[in-house]
Amino acid sequence: MNLGLYIHIPFCQKKCFYCDFPSYANIENLQESYVTALRREIVAQGGLFSEYVVDTIYIGGGTPTVLTTELLKQIIDAVKKNFVISPDVEWTLEANPGTIDEKKLVTLFQSGVNRLSFGVQSFNGYLSKKIGRIHNEQQAIDAIHLAKRVGFQNISLDLMYGLPEQTIEDLKESIVKAVELEVQHISIYGLKVEEGTVFAKLQEKNKLALPSEEVDEAMYELVMYALPQAGYHRYEISNFARSGFESRHNLKYWENKPYLGLGAAAHSYLEPKRFSNVSKVKEYIERIAEEKSPREFCEELDGDVLIEEYCFLALRTKVGIDIEKFNAKFNRNFFDVYGHIIDSLKVKKLMQQDENHIYLTDLGMKYGNQVFCEFLLK
Amino acid sequence: MQTKNIRNFSIIAHIDHGKSTIADRLIEYTGTLSKREMEAQVLDQMDLERERGITIKAQAVRLDYVGKDGEMYQINLIDTPGHVDFTYEVSRSLAACEGALLVVDAAQGIEAQTLANVYLALENDLEIIPVINKIDLPSAEPEKVKQEIEDVIGLDTSDAVLASAKVGIGIEEILDAIVAKVPAPNGDAGAPLSALIFDSHFDAYKGVIAYVRVMDGAIKSGMKLKMIATNKEFEVTEVGCFRPALTNVTELGTGQVGFVAGSIKNVKDVRVGDTITDANRPVAKALPGYRGINPMVYCGLYPVDSSDYDNLKDALEKLQLNDASLLFEPETSIALGFGYRCGFLGLLHMDVIQERLEREYNLSLITTAPSVIYHVYKTNGEMIKIDNPSHLPPVTEIDHIDEPYVRATVIVPNDYVGAVMELSQEKRGEFKDMKYLDVNRVMVTYHVPLSEIIYDYFDRLKSSTRGYASLDYEITDYQTSKLVKLDILLNGDAVDALSVIVHKDKAAQRGRQLAEKLKGIIPQQMFEIPIQAAVGNKVIARETVRAMRKDVLAKCYGGDITRKRKLLEKQKEGKKRMKSVGSVEIPQEAFMAILKID
DSSP states (O other): OEEEEEEEEOBOSSOOTTOOSSOBSSOGGGHHHHHHHHHHHHHHHHHHTTTOEEEEEEEEESOGGGSOHHHHHHHHHHHHHHSEEEEEEEEEEEEOGGGOOHHHHHHHHHHTOOEEEEEEEOSOHHHHHHTTOSOOHHHHHHHHHHHHHHTOOOEEEEEEESOTTOOHHHHHHHHHHHHHTTOSEEEEEEOOOOTTSHHHHHHHTTOOOOOOHHHHHHHHHHHHHHHHHTTOEEEETTEEEOTTOOOHHHHHHHTTOOEEEESTTOEEEETTEEEEEOSOHHHHHHHHHTTOOOEEEEEEOOHHHHHHHHHHHHTTBSSOEEHHHHHHHHTSOHHHHHHHHHHHHHHTTOEEEOSSEEEEOHHHHHTHHHHHGGGOOO | OOGGGEEEEEEEEOTTSSHHHHHHHHHHHTTSSOGGGOOTTTTOOSHHHHHHTOOOSOEEEEEEEEOTTSOEEEEEEEEOOOSGGGHHHHHHHHTTOSEEEEEEETTTOOOHHHHHHHHHHHHTTOEEEEEEEOTTSTTOOHHHHHHHHHHHTOOOOTTOEEOBTTTTBTHHHHHHHHHHHSOOOOOOTTSOOEEEEEEEEEETTTEEEEEEEEEESOEETTOEEEETTTOOEEEOSEEEEESSSEEEOSEEOTTOEEEEEOOOOOGGGSOTTOEEEESSSOOSSOOOOOSOOOOOEEEEEEESSGGGHHHHHHHHHHHHHHOTTOEEEEEEETTTEEEEEEEESSHHHHHHHHHHHHHHSOOOEEEOOOBOOEEEEETTSOEEEESSGGGOOOGGGEEEEEEEEEEEEEEEEGGGHHHHHHHHHHTTOEEEEEEESSSSEEEEEEEEEHHHIIIIIHHHHHHHTTTOOEEEEEEEEEEEEOEEEEEEEETTEEOGGGOEEEEGGGHHHHHHHHHHHHHHHSOOOSSOEEEEEEETTEEEEEEEEOOOOOOOOOOOOTTOHHHHHHHHHHHHHHHHTEEEETTEEEEHHHHHHTTOOO
């Protein structure tokens, strides 16, 4: 049985203004003890998952690359030593262009990491600064060139649209630069102002100059048009790739496949259970030190919830819901469960159906939430 | 108990003038309930009554009291509601009594509603005992209030009881006054049974329980009884009195107040106002009923979830058992599906019923805007009564429309007279009379369309007089008005449940306000939604709910699906509270928007 691993590095040099993920600046002093704790969790969990073959690994954050080369190496070695790793593993590490150097990238590459995901967000230096990034445009470009030189052949970058003061021209430029850099994969997200972020506070004070709904929509349309034009096909709502470079790990989230999260705030799914670790870094370290479980949350999905999640997650992908698979997995006829809503969603031109698949239309992708919540049965 | 030692009375008071507190003190003082058993306002049994501090249902309690003459008296208190909407409940309580306490706040003086109920009691020939309550308040002016009672009502107040129920002053005096002044019932114990049903409630185990006042004869367990109006017969399984819990007794004699149960399953068999008699020895004639019930306000009640339709019906039937003034019949709306057209005594009554349905029966409801009954005279000479704007015939078939008018009586400090007059004029009111109750309190009377009263007159009256005004109204007549139907079109389709009948001169303004308000209530959807207000084919206001540009969840942090799911659940929850009308999803509040525009 295959397994995905997610490893969380909850450190950043500086917290971005839009970010509400579990990552923290100014706790560098905890880095070493965190890695020690993480390694102990890796050892413990590795023993429990010896029957699984790990075929995707994703070291995310936070900013994994804020750790020293030595600490990163310790984590990677612990994973390799304690889990059975598939020879064709997809091993991703998230990198910030501002926290890498040649030595770090070489070590990562030689240790087995074969995919880098760069958080760029925008190739416009002014905008980058405005959203709290620590790198400028040139650093981002240099980082990708360097990664290629070191030998990485699978590089992804993250872009954002709908940023304060961003114009359509800015976005176009960023897309053009990303394409020129010939990366294999691009994730692109619309900004959403989340509670508790710097942006939320600015918005409260009316100091956040977000693009209008119309401009935001035009940006979305631009992305959906430009990236496929440039050879990146949209295999998931927010993800585009050259053929064959779709992120296998990312797809696991949508394809109902098992993944194990390691580290603070890491989430896991082993059907029918979802669970996650404590998100406070200190607490995580302490629990591991006291040989207590780092788990904070666990839920067992019952019949209907399993079905619902299966559907709204699968619908995020281009392929959509495989009806035969659904019927076999749940021992129920898909149309008995959802027939009535499928009809109305088709009328609204949000869904399409071929012989064995139900999937979102382009319009459906744009209004994904409207469709997904229809799949909740209660 | 000899009839001469029985006293039956009720209490008339404005909200907050201390009626329930007096009732509590009487119960406590006579030892009917020990202190330990007392719960403040024991008679207000519904949660809703306690929360709002109002009495909705009439309740009863029997008190035993040894009078100054050393004799034991049985005193029955029949509690009455104090709000303008519940005049009907008051009238039926009064029909079971020989006397009434008129409770007036020593600091506030007489309010409009008190007046209406006193007149009702006088019509019923009840002996009225004035009680000036809250005399402990620093602002109390008992002498001034006494004078006001003499001037306005014409009652002699030389024997008025000065009381403070809160601190327990005057309670014994009240009891003594009841014994001394309220006449004993004058029924004939030897005559065939005749008892008036003044209320009822449904008990899951005992069936319908009728609250009765025995006029002649007596009721005993095992007797076979007959209800004159419904012609139903039943055998008495239980007979008893209120202490205030239902307590069985061997018989209810002439003049006594109590309850009777007899495995009556169908709530409709027991009609409040009907007369119960002995099936083997019936009286020929029913007791005179009392003021009939005439719902004045109608609205549609629809279940949000259409599968709740039968539950709504059951709930309405159960409520009707305890509230004979509630009327309902099935109706269908294109927008809302199957529901009920319900008739209420007024807005508070409507509010209370709606809240009880939601709270006690766990129903989620959509209420349409309230309407009065219009008399529509058609060009073919026919007159039809319309209580639902969407049933109005086409304009070409209408000759003219009459609407109900009320005499609205407002009592207010003289500083606010200007505000009351301004508001009443704006509400198409015609000035009738103005009278000074004392140097600074004024009673203003207007002739106003009822539709204006139920729209927002009361709310605005309260706010423009800082809560000082009290209002009472009664329907006087029908008058012809220039009325038109204002339709609301969403995405080009008229939504029947949003139509209202308004005065022609106000249609444009109402249309604009309504469209604007709906714009704020209807959430963005995938397409642009034009909101139009129209009279006939003429669009008089237009707003647009802009299209939702996109709606998509972005980044998923490290496989945190639970969070994504919660967001979707929240979104779904919001959708559930909406009603799909054509292609547009409309939140419940939209249907009430017509009621209140601020």
